[in-house]
Amino acid sequence: MTSLSLPAILAAIQPLDRTWIEKARQRTAQLVMPPRALGRLHDIAEQCCAIQQTLSPSLEHKAVVVMAGDHGIAAEGVSAFPQEVTGAMVRTFLAGGAGINAIARHAGARVQVVDMGMAATLDPQTTPGGDQLKISKIAPGTASFARGPAMARTQAEAAIMAGFAHATDLFDAGVQMLGTGDMGIANTTPSAAIGAVLTGCTVDQMTGRGTGVDDAGLARKIAVITDGIALNRPDPTDGLDVLAKVGGFEIGGIAGLVLAGAYHRRAVVIDGFISTAGALIAHALCPTVADYLFAGHQSEEPGHALMLHHLGLAPLLSLGMRLGEGTGGAMAMTIMEGAVRVFKEVMTFDQAGVTAG
Ligand SMILES: Cc1cc2ncn([C@H]3O[C@H](COP(=O)(O)O)[C@@H](O)[C@H]3O)c2cc1C
Numbered sequence: 001m002t003s004l005s006l007p008a009i010l011a012a013i014q015p016l017d018r019t020w021i022e023k024a025r026q027r028t029a030q031l032v033m034p035p036r037a038l039g040r041l042h043d044i045a046e047q048c049c050a051i052q053q054t055l056s057p058s059l060e061h062k063a064v065v066v067m068a069g070d071h072g073i074a075a076e077g078v079s080a081f082p083q084e085v086t087g088a089m090v091r092t093f094l095a096g097g098a099g100i101n102a103i104a105r106h107a108g109a110r111v112q113v114v115d116m117g118m119a120a121t122l123d124p125q126t127t128p129g130g131d132q133l134k135i136s137k138i139a140p141g142t143a144s145f146a147r148g149p150a151m152a153r154t155q156a157e158a159a160i161m162a163g164f165a166h167a168t169d170l171f172d173a174g175v176q177m178l179g180t181g182d183m184g185i186a187n188t189t190p191s192a193a194i195g196a197v198l199t200g201c202t203v204d205q206m207t208g209r210g211t212g213v214d215d216a217g218l219a220r221k222i223a224v225i226t227d228g229i230a231l232n233r234p235d236p237t238d239g240l241d242v243l244a245k246v247g248g249f250e251i252g253g254i255a256g257l258v259l260a261g262a263y264h265r266r267a268v269v270i271d272g273f274i275s276t277a278g279a280l281i282a283h284a285l286c287p288t289v290a291d292y293l294f295a296g297h298q299s300e301e302p303g304h305a306l307m308l309h310h311l312g313l314a315p316l317l318s319l320g321m322r323l324g325e326g327t328g329g330a331m332a333m334t335i336m337e338g339a340v341r342v343f344k345e346v347m348t349f350d351q352a353g354v355t356a357g
C-alpha cells in the first residue's frame with residue numbers, strides 16, 4: 001500500500017512535456033512513407049513517447065484491471081440482470097472464461113480482478129484462479145443513492161487510493177500499459193449519474209439500456225437517477241463528492257487507476273461507459289490525467305460519446321460493443337502496440353535508400 005495522500009498524488013501529476021511530442025514528430029517525418037500516412041497511429045506513438053519520455057517507447061507489458069463492486073441502487077430495478085451475476089462473473093474472469101479473458105489473451109495482457117466491494121465474498125486462497133484476485137472490499141455493496149449517499153466521503157477516497165495502489169504495484173512489476181475494466185450489476189446507473197453531473201448533460205441524454213432494460217426499465221432508470229441527483233445534490237466541482245453521493249466502489253477504483261497512470265507516467269486505456277465514468281471522477285480531481293489517457297472504444301451506450309467529448313478523447317475503435325469488463329480497452333491495446341512498433345521499426349527514407357518527397 002502507498003504512503004502517499006490523495007492531495008499529494010494530485011499535486012505531483014505533471015502535464016506531458018510537449019518537447020517530446022516535437023522530437024517524436026521529427027522522427028515520424030523521416031519514416032519511409034508519405035507524410036503522416038498512418039494517421040492517428042502516429043499521434044498515438046508520439047503521445048507514448050511523451051508519456052514515457054523516450055523515442056523508444058514500449059507497450060509490450062500490458063495488464064487489465066477489472067474492478068468489481070455491487071450497488072444498492074440495483075434494488076430499484078435498473079438492471080436487466082440480478083446482483084448475483086457480479087460474483088459469478090468474477091469467478092468466470094478468474095477461470096479465464098469471460099469476454100475480457102479472450103480479448104486480453106489476444107492482446108497479450110494479463111487480467112487482474114479487484115473486489116472493491118462486491119456483495120459476495122470470494123477467497124483468493126480457495127477460488128480457482130484466485131492468485132489474480134485482490135481484495136480491497138470497501139463494503140459489501142454501496143448504499144442506494146435513491147435514499148442517501150452511495151457511500152461516505154472517506155470510503156470514496158479509500159476506493160480511489162486502493163485503485164492507485166493496485167496500479168502502482170503493477171507498474172512496479174513492469175507493466176507499461178494499463179487497461180481499466182469493470183464488473184458490477186447496475187453500474188451503468190451510477191455511471192450515468194456521474195456523467196450527467198460532471199458533463200452537465202441531461203440525465204435523459206446520459207442514460208441508456210445497460211445490459212438491456214426495456215422501455216419501462218429505461219424510464220425507471222432515468223427517474224431513479226434524476227431523483228437521486230436531486231436528493232443528494234453532488235457538487236460537480238468536487239470529484240470526491242460526486243463519487244461518494246452517486247458513484248460506486250469499482251468506479252472509485254478505476255479513478256485510482258487513472259490517477260496512477262498520470263502519476264507514474266504510464267499509458268492508461270479506458271474501456272466503455274463505466275470506465276469512462278471513473279475517468280471523469282479522476283479528471284474532476286485533476287484534469288491533467290487526460291494527457292495519459294486513451295479511449296479504447298466508443299460504447300453503444302449513448303452517453304458515452306458525451307463523456308469522451310468532455311474528456312477531449314477520441315475513441316480508437318467503434319465496433320458496436322457494450323459489454324464493459326475492459327474488453328474495448330484491451331482490444332485497443334493491440335492498436336496502441338502496433339502504433340509504437342511502426343514508430344520504432346519502420347526505416348527512415350535514408351536507411352531504405354528511398355528518395356524523400
Ligand atoms: C453476464 C454479464 C456479464 C457482464 N460483463 C460486463 N457486464 C456489464 O453489465 C453491467 C452493467 O449493466 P447494468 O447497469 O444494466 O447492470 C456491469 O456489470 C458491466 O460490467 C456484464 C453483465 C452481464 C449480465
Ligand SMILES: O=C(O)c1cccnc1
Pocket residue numbers: 188209210211271272273274275299300301304321322323324325
Ligand atoms: O459501455 C460499457 O462499458 C457498458 C455498456 C453496457 C453495459 N455494460 C457496460
